[in-house]
Amino acid sequence: MLSKPLCFVLMPFGQKVDPQLGRAIDFDAVYKDIIAPAIEQAEMEPIRADEEQVGGTIHKPMFERLLLCDFAVADLTGANANVFYELGIRHAIRPRSTVLVACQGTLRPFDVAPLRTYAYAVDANGKPASAAKDAEEIGKSLRTVIEDESADSPIFQLVEEDVRKGDIEIPGIRVAHAKTDIFRKHVAEAKEAKARIDEAVRGGQQAVRALARDEAFKDLHRVDAGIVINLFLAHRAVKDFEAMVALYPNMPNYLQQVVMVREQYALALNRIHRDAEAEAVISELIEKYGGTSENLGLLGRIHKDRWSATKKTNPFLAAGHLDAALDAYLKGFEADWRDTYPGVNALTMFEMLDEPDPRREDVLPVVRYAAERAARSAGADYWAYATLLEIAVLGRKPNDARKALSTALVKAQEAFAPETTANNLGMIREKRQAAGEETGWVAMIEAELMKRAEALKQGQPTAA
Numbered sequence: 199m200l201s202k203p204l205c206f207v208l209m210p211f212g213q214k215v216d217p218q219l220g221r222a223i224d225f226d227a228v229y230k231d232i233i234a235p236a237i238e239q240a241e242m243e244p245i246r247a248d249e250e251q252v253g254g255t256i257h258k259p260m261f262e263r264l265l266l267c268d269f270a271v272a273d274l275t276g277a278n279a280n281v282f283y284e285l286g287i288r289h290a291i292r293p294r295s296t297v298l299v300a301c302q303g304t305l306r307p308f309d310v311a312p313l314r315t316y317a318y319a320v321d322a323n324g325k326p327a328s329a330a331k332d333a334e335e336i337g338k339s340l341r342t343v344i345e346d347e348s349a350d351s352p353i354f355q356l357v358e359e360d361v362r363k364g365d366i367e368i369p370g371i372r373v374a375h376a377k378t379d380i381f382r383k384h385v386a387e388a389k390e391a392k393a394r395i396d397e398a399v400r401g402g403q404q405a406v407r408a409l410a411r412d413e414a415f416k417d418l419h420r421v422d423a424g425i426v427i428n429l430f431l432a433h434r435a436v437k438d439f440e441a442m443v444a445l446y447p448n449m450p451n452y453l454q455q456v457v458m459v460r461e462q463y464a465l466a467l468n469r470i471h472r473d474a475e476a477e478a479v480i481s482e483l484i485e486k487y488g489g490t491s492e493n494l495g496l497l498g499r500i501h502k503d504r505w506s507a508t509k510k511t512n513p514f515l516a517a518g519h520l521d522a523a524l525d526a527y528l529k530g531f532e533a534d535w536r537d538t539y540p541g542v543n544a545l546t547m548f549e550m551l552d553e554p555d556p557r558r559e560d561v562l563p564v565v566r567y568a569a570e571r572a573a574r575s576a577g578a579d580y581w582a583y584a585t586l587l588e589i590a591v592l593g594r595k596p597n598d599a600r601k602a603l604s605t606a607l608v609k610a611q612e613a614f615a616p617e618t619t620a621n622n623l624g625m626i627r628e629k630r631q632a633a634g635e636e637t638g639w640v641a642m643i644e645a646e647l648m649k650r651a652e653a654l655k656q657g658q659p660t661a662a
Contacts, residue, residue, distance in 0.1 A: 205242040205340070206263045207233055208284045209273035213324065213575050216276040219303050222575045223275055223324040231329040232318055232336065233271055233299070239337035240344070242269055264288050268295060269340060274315060275301040285310075289351040296350055297339045313352065324575070387414075388422040395428050400657055403436045410441065419450050426453055434462060437614050442466035457483065461492055468500050476500055491537035494530030498523045498543055505550075506625075523547050531561070538572060538585045541565035545592050549626055565589060573605075580609035584619045587643070591623055596639045603643050613654040620647035 210225045229246060237244040245263060264287050272285045288296050298315040300306065306315065316339060318332040391414065398409040410429060418426050426449055433441040446454065446463045453459055460479055467476035477500050483493045501523035509516040524547040530540030542565055548558040566589050572582040583606040590599035610616045627640040
């Protein structure tokens, strides 16, 4: 049982470009180096919101955290819609104990501009510039609100006197002690479960399957939503798509409807050759929410796999799937040019055509620019450098490819990532080989990627 007060953190995740500041902010680094240490210095237990990480709002867990956590820190940088929605709920149900922070230079909307907000500093890469100082100052603010009984919610500041006199009643503010104790117990259990899932992923498919059979996961309707998502994605991390598909119908219905969950379910269906069902799921998402780089990219992958399966046995059918894959990938990249996944796959599909397509020359520099920008951003991951690698191969630039390969190998953390890149490069190599082109340097890159994948499978994350 946790004994420290709980502090809920409302903030964006990952690296996001703040239009006001004109650069990306590494919010994960801000949390790790500033906010979490500040909370711990105030002798509180940090809980970070996980709704955005799972790709959709999970209302019940979020409301529990907003209502039941003793304290909260809200990062207003970038005017993130989710953060402001959650802050509004917090201010409506909690008179005090919410601390506001933002990156230096943030212009706050009118309604929150008068509220005291601590400004932390970041460097040119969007990472904390004075982490120790900022953590100490935010920690002081949290310790102050422990002792200060005055309202920091603008709603309660306006009606505080009327509330004290009893002229206005705010229902539901007093929460039963038993409810808080249960919430604390769930927080402790969720942390323990996440650690067990992470350990199982390192053990591979059988370890994750064994964990999924554990009594703790027998009834997913009683398991914290974030843990259900983690278990679902753990099967993906070890490429156990059968288990993902089997787990999906056992999830609570509201989780099944989360966009990201449905997208990952479609991905898993496609991987186990249930492509018609996968296409139906993606088509429904596109119809309901419109085309995005994610769902159109998945649709492109479905047609790409169909093309690959039929190109040797039915070239006319394969040509149709190739066109459909190319169309979906192009639309996905046009939906968000910052997402290089559909863009680089469109370029690969261009390579598979029998006749050159003039659109390739328009798309290539845009994908390259987006990939270069992603690689320069704070916290650039494997896929940024894998995209640069694939673009270099497509552009027949061996030296650039080898340079991108070196960084990609270091960044790879899950075996499926270098395997995916190697498979894409293999298609390009085979096409060029058939045309009589020398491709030994591409084969060497494929071999290095597969060697890295094998090392990761053997539990050697730092071995190449």
